[in-house]
Amino acid sequence: MTLLLSPNTQWVLLSTLILGMAAGMIGCLAYWKRQSLMSDALSHAALPGVVIAFALYGSKNLPLMILGAAISALAGAFFIGWIRSSSRIKEDTAMGMVLSVFFGLGIMLLTIVNRSAGGNQSGLDGFIFGQAASMVRSDVYTMLALGIIVMLVVFIAFKEWKLYLFDPDFAKGLGLSGRWMNAVYTFVLVLVIVIGIQAVGVILMAALLIIPSVSARYWTNSFKWMIVLSAVLGGGAGVIGTMLSAAGKGWPTGPFIVAASSAMFAVSLLFGAEKGLVVKAVQLRMQKKQLAESWTQHAAIEEAQ
Amino acid sequence: MAILRVDGLNAAYRKNRVLNDVTFSVEPGTLTGIVGPNGAGKSTLLKVMLDLHPKLSGDVSFFGSPHGKVKTRIGYVPQRGSVDWDFPTNALDVVMMGLYGQIGWFKWPKRSDKENALASLDQMGMADYADRQISQLSGGQQQRVFLARALVQNADLYFMDEPLAGVDAATEKAIMMTLKQLKEMGKTVMVVHHDLQTVEDYFDHVLLLNRTVVAHGPTDNIFTKDNVYRAYGGALRFMKEA
């Protein structure tokens, strides 16, 4: 299978493995803060930043536009947090609003920029979003750095995260400043999202942040194991998806990684030790069987007396 | 003739078996406290009887027929906390919701329904908070509104899941007064209760439950020290002499 060892496949394999693990880990925090869809919201909120960066600079310069995207996404995250904390608007409503209003602003700016002179401003709304298959050696290093940052943030303050996610008020009581924890969480999440979407695109990034953590939830009740498992599932999906895409003719890499993680989710949903449906059905049947047996013993004893 | 009959009821919750072989029957016009340690299956018993949770085996009959047929004659006050308190509705609206089952499809609440709702709110001493948004009410007041919502159904048989949990003293007295009035009107009430000290003053019958019926009957003769010990498995240090 020489195809497998082609340099591109190796780069994509390594990058998606590490990105999958990092997204899996931060995905768990997002899962418990009910912000799994944050990545989709922020990737839309990034558009105004991209258009403004392009308008200021005059032509397409990828790093600058990604910086614009990051600033715009952070502004989006700030608004979501502010709206949610100081009004009774719920999390998902705040995300839906920021997503669509920022994107609308982006389209407005894009149409204005389109009309002004200056060349090649076409395709701005899709320009910064990458594709998994087009990752190169430098991407492996960026993903490595990202993975290390996420691992550090999660494991250094592991107990604090667990407490903060489970019971923020009690955590505040212990002197753990919710504001600071939230700031670190939001920053790391936005970092992972922005680096992720420019490397693998919006949909794959959303999938990597959501599906591994949800699947892990089916195997364990312990927060620690959920993070470890989610990282393994995320990385695994990256590897399997990449292999599949390299094997087939014209099979797109990003969507195949999503398909791989969805397959893992289906397996977890059915057979997950903790809450898997089949497992629960088996438990139910076993209990009914035990019940039947105890009835027969009960009847036998009565007859004997 | 028993108003409620439970025979050989078994149910499981996730992995562990919570109710095994629960059998008891309840006479009309009684005020029964369902008492037992944590995890004894008190709430699950209520949910299973009302078809809100699947049962493994056994059957339950209300007024001699299954739950589905007599829904309107049964009132249910679930445990507080499962509701989004920011929902745009005021106290009167919440109480009106108790009638939705009876008002039926397509029809809108009539003036008489509103008056009934106001009356039961008044019974719980909450009449002048009728148009107050529910998040602006205290825990005790919210509980009174939920109780009023059950009363307005004018059911014959009431199930209440820890109505006195986390309420202030005034609310506790008001709720118990209402339960006593219901009893005098010949209604039957079953209440999941956790405070052993008040069992004797509040309830005329007691169902001691620890995954199975430990004891059931009038409070005076079954609410004895050894029954409670058997139900709580010796977890109690001291207890008022029977």
Add this chain to the structure above:
Amino acid sequence: MGYTAWILLTASLVGLCCGIIGTFLILRRMAMMADAISHTVLLGIVVAFLITRELSGIHMLIGSIIAGLLTAVLVQWFHSRGVQQDASIGVVFTTLFAIGVILIATQAGNAHLDVKHALMGEITFVPWNIVNVPFIGGVPEAVLMLVIVLAVTLVVILAFYKEWKLTSFDPALAASLGIPVVFMHYVFMSLVSVTTVASFDAVGAIMVVAMLITPAAAAYLWTDRLSVMLVLSGGFGILSAIAGYYIAVWLDTSISGSMAFATGLVFLFSFLCSPKHGVLAKAVRPHARHAADKEAA
């Protein structure tokens, strides 16, 4: 009816339809469902294209509605199996979108197939495609569709108003009262699907999410009564649609983009200055509010 009038009417209809449905959408914590549908529509279009091999509007419309319903069914199925609401939405829409992209890459050859073309209408073109209605004569197709959707929505919401309120507020009690909670959920999701897809044709995918969620959220900050919230949300929908149009004319930019932005402005205004729940209101007289609570307890 002048050209501009048709555009304003279409925009207002989108505002009104989405405002009403949006109210229950945010109260039932399903706001991101609209975003999910705007993504899964791609799968509906790709499948419709693969079946019919051409890019005409009707097939795409049917394909998208089916895709919307499929999304709703799957999300509800996962949700009832214990997966959290937003996680189940995330799982479903990423998977369906990925399948859509895989189909495009492998089956659709180099057909010029992209979502923006096949379905995304542009409100500036709405007055151009006219369809004749028996009595009234020439009416833009989008307006006709939106009026039908509005009529259906109003009938369904008003007929079962109290059931919608109860199932959104306390599903457990609704179930114990014998109201078919799951069935009503599916009915609601089909309404969301149809409204979303009908509005796609006029204002595009992402703008629909804005029209669905933001007016309702703004209304949520002004009132504690559901009926008032419904009316306010519809009103804010129309207000932002019209304001959006005039912003677009003033800056000569995309109308749908400005409409989405206008809803943002309406929300920001409500968020800051609504007397009941606005940020300023809370800052100005916090004591008064707490005092009221103390006396009430």
Add this chain to the structure above:
Amino acid sequence: MLKRNLLGMKTTAMAGAIAVLLLVMTACGEGGGKENGSGKEDVIHIVTTIAQIAEPISVIGGEHVSVQSLMGPGVDPHLYNATQGDIRKLDGSDLVLYSGLHLEGNMTEVFEQIGKTRPVTGIAEAIPKDQLLHDENGAVDPHVWFDIDLWKQALSSAVEELKKLAPDNAGQFEANKNDYFKQLDELKTEGQTKLAEIDKDQRVLVTAHDAFGYFGRAYDVEVVGLQGLSTEAEIGLSDIDETIAILLEHKVPAVFIESSINPNSIKAVIQGAESKGLKVQLGGELYSDAMGDAGTPEGTYIGMYRHNIETIYNALKGKGE
């Protein structure tokens, strides 16, 4: 002391919403109709969609026409967002020319509608179907302007429209057209000679977006598009590996990026080839759907075309080490 009963309140509220809607409909019945173009009497106001039509026609039409294109120089026709200003332009025009073959996607209904009050033609529709590039399931590649002969046919159908509108200038239009076509022919031969210098084996044009089908056919160049036509599609690893295999096999010295597509996929091909021992440069930026800035040489059709030829020629001429 209760407010009016719940039911009454709700119906009046609903009626309020309907009233607002009616108010909207009546208040703004602004007159539509055609604002007639200002300026000299006999000048024909033409609006086109893409610049590849606008610029040649303004050269051929000379001072008898004033041409505006809806999509500015850098705008990608696939993702075009119309505005009110555009509609006014279309409304005020005497003639609308668009490319057709589904390039402008959802604007086809608009053109039918405007076509009722003035001539509107899709100039590429005039090209005989058999000369067009189809893929296996019948989808047509709309980028016809990369084949000069086909584009000449399209432009002449546009010039016929011009003659109908201004019969007395017909002779001059014909003359200008022939001069312009002469330049096009020179451009074509220049391209053929230049690209012929590159030996057949190395004449492989690798771009991200598959828009150069006609160019490849015209100059016998093998065209490899990574992503195919649809902007929603995603590339797979197998696409990249295959492209690298072709590069290695033909020792192709350079690959090209386009203005409107994210360059990462092409960079991945370059780095992949490099680690397999083939030094591939980035041959520069080609214009695919959009042309250069107005006023620059690349802003004209001939300039843009020549830029593409030069870029490809210079990049592919050098031997790949």
